[in-house]
Amino acid sequence: MLTNPRATRVKAVRALGRRSVRERAHRFVADGPQSVREVLRFSPATAVEVYVDAETAQRHADLLEQARAADVPVHDCTAQVLAELADTQHPQGILAVCRPVDVPLDDALDAVVEPTAGFVVVLAQVRDPGNAGTVLRGADAAGARAVIVTDSSVDLYNPKVVRSTAGSLWHLPVVVGAPLESVIDGCRRRGIAVLAADGAGEVLLPDADLHGPHAWVMGNEAWGLPHELRDRCDEVVRVPIHGHAESLNLAMAATICLYASAAAQTPVKSTASRR
Amino acid sequence: MLTNPRATRVKAVRALGRRSVRERAHRFVADGPQSVREVLRFSPATAVEVYVDAETAQRHADLLEQARAADVPVHDCTAQVLAELADTQHPQGILAVCRPVDVPLDDALDAVVEPTAGFVVVLAQVRDPGNAGTVLRGADAAGARAVIVTDSSVDLYNPKVVRSTAGSLWHLPVVVGAPLESVIDGCRRRGIAVLAADGAGEVLLPDADLHGPHAWVMGNEAWGLPHELRDRCDEVVRVPIHGHAESLNLAMAATICLYASAAAQTPVKSTASRR
Incomplete structure (x- = not known):
């Protein structure tokens, strides 16, 4: 039982809240039962250790069972230690230290053309952790083959990003730190169409051809995609705005684009209508 | 020039951060240049007064022009007073005190059937301010005729909701505090189909008939719609989940549903494809 919130080990986990420390240590933190469940379920080999307080250990005995089955060490600690470990105002009683x-990049792009045509989302210069995580969750739900985060974007292993993916971080391949140039080059080589999603686009989303393999490039929340990058894309597509709204936020625009891709590529499994 | 952050007038505006005070005073606060611009542009008669600090007055001279043109009094104040007025960690230098x-309800529902078939979104028991505001923004962008917030939901005039609507609060008719029962009854009388959006739905979104007038009922973030309310809806529709994601968040699910409605009802204005 860990009882000392000032122990070196506690400080070391807490320090993973900082990007530089995460990058040096090749570790990050999955906070809360949902994240811990998903890492243990989808990527148990990347779970290094689990910390849990007594109350949560009782409430989520299944998680500890899962951890033990995967040979992941579980450390019991006091609620005070757990609060110190987690870089959040609302500690959730359990967290896992994880490997990236x-x-x-090549693996992710290969998955967009094999075995069938698929789609991928590229976050270029996205800075807001909540947006990045929400896009990742939406990409998972829409059935994207992968998510690519470029080198000038928020760190995918930032605790706020991890939390807002709601576990989707472990559900589909992710690429971090790829320069957008390399992503575009890799798409070209594989015949993947590169579509920029941008309010300044000339093609309306319902007019875009989403049947073949394609990559959605989403720019920064505030200033969109720089001209020179937009010009390198095959098409600049905009989500139609029907009312007086100036724009949609990034996560919403991305989700609408990704669901349009899903609709174009997924045969609808019709269920009986109740009407 | 207002210089005293402890003045009664300053405290009175600050107190509008509390729901009970807003309801008693029939006033709320629109914080930041975007909100102030939209209230002055779309609903100037509901703007009571504007507070601005010197720097912002210079940067947004157009807003003050707009305010004066609409006979809305503008009060210059120090940055310190403005920080005290705004119920936020990041005051934006300008705010307006507004009327609701x-x-x-009848006006909003009439707008769903006249002059042509349209759609409306109903937020039932939505508690998160950011979700409510984002749904309102998405409803505006998708061209919904109105947004209805039921009696057990977050207050639409909560500063966080107002901020996250990005000005859409003033773009389309909103109804607050309607009991869901009355909303459903009003829809029935007008031939408006009532569609519950719920992960437990039997009808997949692509199979839903969205051509006629309809209302989307969105439940609570955590527990969806209660059974008895779901049963009163004509259909329970779910957004298809293709990957391993458990669900979409409320704002994303709502936006996808609303854009599906827009796609079904809006003739696409085709633009020349660049391909």
Whole structure:
């Protein structure tokens, strides 16, 4: 039982809240039962250790069972230690220290053309952790083959990003730190159409051809995509705005685009209508 | 020039951060240049007064022009007073005290059937301010005729809701505090189909008939719609989940549903494809 909130080990986990420390240590924190469940379920080999307080250990005995089955050490600690470990105002009683899960760019892009045509989302210069995580969750739900985060974006292993993915971080291949140039080059080589989603686009989303393999490039929350990058894309597509709204926020625009891709590529499994 | 952050007038505006005070005073606060611009542009008669600090007055001279043109008094104040007025960690240098803009339920529902078939979104028991505001913004962008917030939901005039609507609060009719029962009855009388959006739905979104007038009922973030309310709806529709994600968040699910409605009802204005 860990009882000392000032122990070196506690401080070391807490320090993973900082990007530089995460990058040096090749570790990050999955906070809360949902994240811990998903890492243990989808990527148990990347879970290094689990910390849990007594109350949560009782409430989520299944999680500890899962951890033990995967040979992941579980450390019991006081609620005070757990609060110190988690870089959040609302500690959730359990967290896992994890290894990064990102894959090489080529692997992710290969998955967009094989075995069938698929789609991928590229976050270029996205800075807001909540937006990044929400897009990742939406990409998972829409059935994207991968999520690519470029080198000038928020860190995918930032605790706020991890939390807002609601576990989707472990559900599909992610790439971090790829320069957008390399992403575009890799798409070209594989015949993947590169679509920029931007309010300044000339093609309306319902007019975009989403049947073949394609990549959605989403720019920064505030200033969109720089001209020179937009010009390198095959098409600049905009979500139609029907009312007086100036724009949609990034996560919403991305989700609408990704669901349009899903609709174009997924045969609808019709269920009986109740009407 | 207002210089005393402890003045009664300053405290009175600050107190509008509390729901009970807003309801008693029939006033709320629109914080930041975007909100102030939209209230002055779309609903100037509901703007009571504007507070601005010197720097912002210079940067947004157009807003003050707009305010004067609409006979809305502008009060210069120090940055310190402005920080005290705004119920936020990041005061934006300008705010307006406003009158509520909500309309009667019947007016909003009439707008769903006249002059042509349209759609409306109903937030039932939505508690998160950011979700409510984002749904309102998405409803505006998708071209919904109105937004209805039921009696057990977050207050639409909560500063966080107002901020996250990004000005859409003033773009389309909103109804607050309607009991869901009355909303459903009003829809029945007008031939408006009532569609519950719920992960437990039997009808997949692509199979839903969205051509006629309809209302989307969105339940609570955590527990969805209660059974007895779901049973009163004509259909329970779910957004298809293709990957391993458990669900979409409320704002994303709502936006996808509303854009599906827009796609079904809006003739696409085709633009020349660049391909």
